[in-house]
Amino acid sequence: MIFTGTYPPLSGVHDFAANKLNPTQATLASVLKDNGYATAAVIGSAVLDSRFGLNHGFDFYYDHFDFNRLQESNLDEMERPGNVVADVTLDWLSENYQKKFFLWMHLYDPHYPYHPPAPYSEQYKDRPYDGEIAFADAQVGRLIEFLKNKSLYRNTLIVLSGDHGESLGEHGEKTHGFFIYNATLHVPLIIHLPGGMHAKTVANPVNLADLMPTVLDALNIQIPAQVQGQSLLPLMSPKKEDNARSLYAETFLPRLHFNWSELRGVETETYHFIDAPKPELYDLRKDSGETHNLFAEKKAVAEEMRVRLAKLIQQYTAGQELAEKTGLDPALIERLKSLGYAGFSGGGNSGANSRTLPDPKDRIQTYELFSDAMADSQHGQYASSIEKLNTVLKTDPDSVPGHYLQGLNYYRTREFPKSVAELERVLQLSPDYALAAFQLGLAYDRVSNWDRAIQTLRRALELDSTNFSAAYDLGLSYLQKNMANEAAAAFRQSVTINDDYAPGHRALGELLLSQGQLDEALAELHKAAELSPEDASTHSALARALAAKGLTSEAEDEMRKAEQAPPQ
Template sequence: MSGSHAQTRRCGRRPAPLLLAAGLAALAACSKPPQPAPAGSGIELLARQPDSVIQQLGSLDGDVLGSDALYWGAGSEWIRSRVPGVGEHSFSRARTVWLQLPAVAAQDRVITLELCSPGADRAEGEVADRVTVELNDLPIGELILGREPAKYRLEAHAPLWREGENALRLQAQQLRPLDRGAEPAADVGFGLISVEYGEARRVELDERRGSAQLVDGTALRYLVQLPPAARLELAGNCNRPGDLVVEFGLLNPADGSLKPGVLGSQIVEVDAGPLAATLEIPENTDSVTSLTLRWFSDEGGRLDLRRAAVDSDMAPPRPSILFISIDTLSARHMSTYGYGRPTSPAMDALAADGVKFERCVANAPWTAYSYMAQFSGLYPEAHKRDIDAMRRAPVIYEQYNLAPNRWTVAEALRAAGYDTAAWVDNPWLEPALGMEQGFDLFDRSMVEIPLWDTSGGIDGITAAFEGWLDERTDERPFFAMLQALDPHAPYVVSEEYSELFAGDELYDAQRQEPVGIGQIQSFRVIPDHVARGEVPEGELPASMRTRLFADAYDRKIRHVDDALARLFASLKERGIYDDLLIVLSADHGESILTHEYYFDHATLFDETLHVPLIFRLPGGAQSGTEVETAVQLVDLYPTLLDLVGLPVYDFLRGRSLAGAMRGEALEPVPLWSEGGIGRQHCVELDGWKLIWSDDRFASPQSKIRHRRLPADWMEQLAPDLVGRMMSAGEIKDWLGDHPEVRKELDRRLGEHYELYHLDSDPFELENLADEEWAKREELIAVIEDILALNAEDKDRASQLTLAEDMSPERRAQLEELGYLERE
């Protein structure tokens, strides 16, 4: 903050008044003016996860690798294996791994590593491997490892250390198979037995009791969006005298950089016994404040904090937010968006009671990409990861990550006093991808219930949410996300919905298409994981009627709608429905029978990208409003901040839609989507839509059946492939043996443009890229501009998180959903 100076003030111990700050703010221009906060509300810091815990583990044991507190990455970066003559240890499965060494201060330390390298297949006379070691990107040594475990001491001087998290990078020379007889066998870089780097100083947290225990040198850091005239209320006990230093700093949410103490600091001197203090917090309502509670005790005292709350008599009320996101829900299949079947009566009623955006575009046709955009307010490309070039080729699962330094919408709301919780159903929403950031509760229990079991999904998620509501005892506003997978293929329908829509003529009952055995992102076939929705066991037929699956998809939507109707009725009975801010949307839609791509969602056409977006404002404000201007999911983050009276950050690529809900004009802006098959980008502006594709990068299965190829191309160029369903590996091998066919496919499937005028061609059937050359060039320039913005945003991401290998259980889940080819 310009012109500010850090100041230290000693604060005497005095009783703290029983005042709590309110965590509610007025819905912007949609509710009454802010009122003084009621007593008994506030930002209770100890009831939520701290943003940083400054402690020192002192030692790491290879036996417990798999805890995210110990390293960056995920548990499958390591494998436990027993090697004959060496013992059972943890071995790195990547050439490069990072260990997290939390430290309480920057000071000289000795790091002792106990390592081994029992790899097989050594050259004659070769007995050792090299491992280079860096601390916070600076080299501290190179180790020569032998087959037997040995300890290595490395000096790490004070300037190399950071308070808080420190990244210890270990890079092996190469990956080797473990010695014969190892169980299990694997290619590894080295074995890790232990790490020691100083005295252990740990913080003990109990969020349910709202307490924390600090020892000398440890600290807690919270990021807070302050209300006006804020103060910090502290209470607790200590067993020996010490000083509690409270530092006030600033966070830059654009890149996660922190300036602790820049707004000043205060010291609370504490004798043995109770602590009670009230501190004034420097004014800072325009950006995020960091509050660091740091404990020092020369006598080894322990501070037991029982209360740390940000209070204010001027805190505005804020509504609780219920964010419902239904996986694979296409707006084109909802009756409120004009579909010919009554698939969504409850959602239709929600739209009639709220604000409906007629056209909302998903920023990606795939779950992980889409939620990264929604959670971060940045386009998906900004979250692409840099993978160690010497590692095996990464799969698509590993290529994107919501970096630890991103400031997510859940973190922004939590900083303003929201109790944040999520119940998710799709396996892509997981901590390994950074999806849990900002959520104090991130419940993935429904992920473990397969789609075949209809007791999970939306029914299980709404029940879990209602149980959580029953257990809540505080009055904080909440931000609750309910993410249900039900409409995703395979469309497994319970008995009560099995005959729904059977009598209409919306779809051709006789149309059949081939079943694509083992086909992923393949055109002109029904994927086999979809077919299993109708034929759970046994051999699949060569072809099936497409109406079976079109009907089943719509039935799954109706199932979700009925569950939401019950949820809304329950919320009304509880007396909280009318005060909620409810948002209904999706991650992407589904391609049913269009553009020769069936029952999947990898294209950038409208059936996949057009998703619902409905807001039900507290008190039913602006009910019945319909907004015609097209918007995108990346707008959700700034809109939520605006609606609850929080500052909207400049770094966000989306924009607030709150003004449009009040009837204000919404200027058209470019709408962006990316992903799909091969390399694809898409931009929409002023009713025109341009899709850029380079399908040379598509999978072999996508290539040989691509919709851009004539239906008879196989008969002409590759008669051996006619009628065969081959795996991606088999096709790749076949093309390797037939380079002339591969070359011809790449020629036909190279860079390509599709331009559609959506107002006159809503189903994207007439490509005008050649006729409307000037419009095409105009939109190409827009694509290039957005790609440049994405590159800037990507540069601001932390790259401390390494891609993980996929566990067999996770791979099986993703295979069942059709994301990965079965091994």
């Protein structure tokens, strides 16, 4: 929304894990780049890695997260501390401040778990979330100080905002994403216009989709036709226009991940209506904490708000969905779950009537217990995670994510028959859950059921043709059945999907070597060694291929590399 000025019904991005931004969609960065601006972004979290598409339009996009080396015990590498973000930001700005520039400094620190660095950890000992905010605020201060030192501050357009708040226990929600109350929807928005103007507070409700058209309007740049937000400049003018609006919000997390109802809402200056199996209506003037549901008392107001919401959904859906599949490594999706964004897409049933699904309000305790179990699992506390999931599954025995995560836990504790049972249950409940089919194929492999492994991994590839890991593991299962030709085809498929996948090239090279196809084997093994220069087994296989080719000196070099490679 922030960078496209569009709402999820148009962009098609309702959820983090399943889609990425289509490169054909105009973004604030791409429009400014087309208008002669140097564009840069410095990213504080892997959830905004360039593979999700937000790098579109940026000359410099500093993500640089090493997913390949990331281990579950080292989750902090998926985030970048705010001081490092500010360091890189100021380095880029030092080289580009004399140009017209557009710069995005992304600070991720105020996210759970809250561990502010010193001295904020002491100053906010009992309020660690506030400590994270204070630390992030200090990094913004460094940027502003730079602009002032370069005499740029007065004439620079600056926008400071968050993309969500944290519930911190309100309505039973610890963090964000599950509900659409103002505890998470209401975020700070501070705009500093070039040339300076007297400070003022604008109380009108606005939306993050308004930021792109506001920036372009302030710079006298034409706003793309697809933009659905509105410029906020009229609200900031001395003669402020009265602009009563209805604002849209949604969360599909309960639907897509748990097969509970999604939530959609509409908000005005007076009322907030949430469309749910048990609808909600709040008078924001009298009840800013949204604790007294007026739906039963004010049916006429609620119905009028429901009509407004329906019109907004129709309006914002007009057009072509612009999202596309990410094609991410399944292992990467698992790692991204540690940040609370990538979830268990496969739990939802798009064909079900949302009014017949459970209301998220009635599932918040189950959701929070599941979230705790997921955090335990990501930090290697599998016994604790298994115990919590047993409780979740007593409450919600058909929970797709519950059975899926339990299957992963048993896989990681090497209780493979239990893993098979849990993952089979997942596919009974959600037959098209591609990632579950992939994990079940791996579990079948571990119990030496090669036929079922082959069948299930082939199904995983039918469901997700971008899953190069599934193709690779399918090849390994074929080898267990001595089906060399089928294995070679599967390995070729893995590197066709992802030419940078070193294990696929190595496995194909070793198989070709065993079949005496030396030239092609050498090509594959050279590629694998180039992609994974510290892998001993790759250098060893390449040495054997070189020796078979009669290239003794080169073979000896590769054997030395194998011996010197760090242990894996």
